[in-house]
Amino acid sequence: MGNSPSQPKITAQDKAIFQLKRQRDNLKQYLKRINVVIDRQTTLAKQAVEQGKLDKAKIYLRLKKQQQSIVSSTYAQLENLESLIGTIEFKLIEKDVLYGLSQGNEVLKRLNLEMSVEKIDRVMDDLEEEKLKVDEVLDILGLGLTNAEEHEVEDELEALEREVTGKTATQRNAKEGVKSDESKLDLPNVPESAPESAELANLSVPKLDPLDSVREVPEEHTQQDPLAA
Numbered sequence: 001m002g003n004s005p006s007q008p009k010i011t012a013q014d015k016a017i018f019q020l021k022r023q024r025d026n027l028k029q030y031l032k033r034i035n036v037v038i039d040r041q042t043t044l045a046k047q048a049v050e051q052g053k054l055d056k057a058k059i060y061l062r063l064k065k066q067q068q069s070i071v072s073s074t075y076a077q078l079e080n081l082e083s084l085i086g087t088i089e090f091k092l093i094e095k096d097v098l099y100g101l102s103q104g105n106e107v108l109k110r111l112n113l114e115m116s117v118e119k120i121d122r123v124m125d126d127l128e129e130e131k132l133k134v135d136e137v138l139d140i141l142g143l144g145l146t147n148a149e150e151h152e153v154e155d156e157l158e159a160l161e162r163e164v165t166g167k168t169a170t171q172r173n174a175k176e177g178v179k180s181d182e183s184k185l186d187l188p189n190v191p192e193s194a195p196e197s198a199e200l201a202n203l204s205v206p207k208l209d210p211l212d213s214v215r216e217v218p219e220e221h222t223q224q225d226p227l228a229a
Helices: 012-050 054-085 090-113 119-130 134-143 146-182 196-201
Strands: none
Touching: 012 054, 012 090, 012 146, 054 090, 054 146
């Protein structure tokens, strides 16, 4: 009597669910920030291809692929853990779930430290300004990709090359088309002879005799008036 009801005990399953949600929220926040960087990497890679700097373009694409791979694999792991936590057999797999959560924490730490948005931005700025060489970027960020990911990077690089080459060819053809159209314009030919007005000026006009008007008096005026007689 007078005793307050006991607080529900927090189980290991509750703790796992809490950690999982926190990791997922942190990952979503990181993803929002890194998407801006990924878009910039695509733009810089395209510019590097236009400048003929394929090695630099490949670095940007590898950075992009690495970040996309880490984020997608972490999401997949969290989804898998979420399904495991909700099972009745949680007690049997508790160690595996906790290990997975600890791995998720390590990934998030790596994202926040080694792959932080600020660090990637700084490296890209230095690379863009030629302050860093390609090999130095590899050492700093440790761009370790799988063979499949390397092939995807090569495919994306080739696609960018085709896009840039296609645009260049289209622009060149457009310019040539304009020049061709200009050459086909029907412009009036320059007259070889003097203008017609000049020809008219040189025509001989017959001179009139002032007595001609007298000689050509009408016949009715030459007849004698009968009353005058």
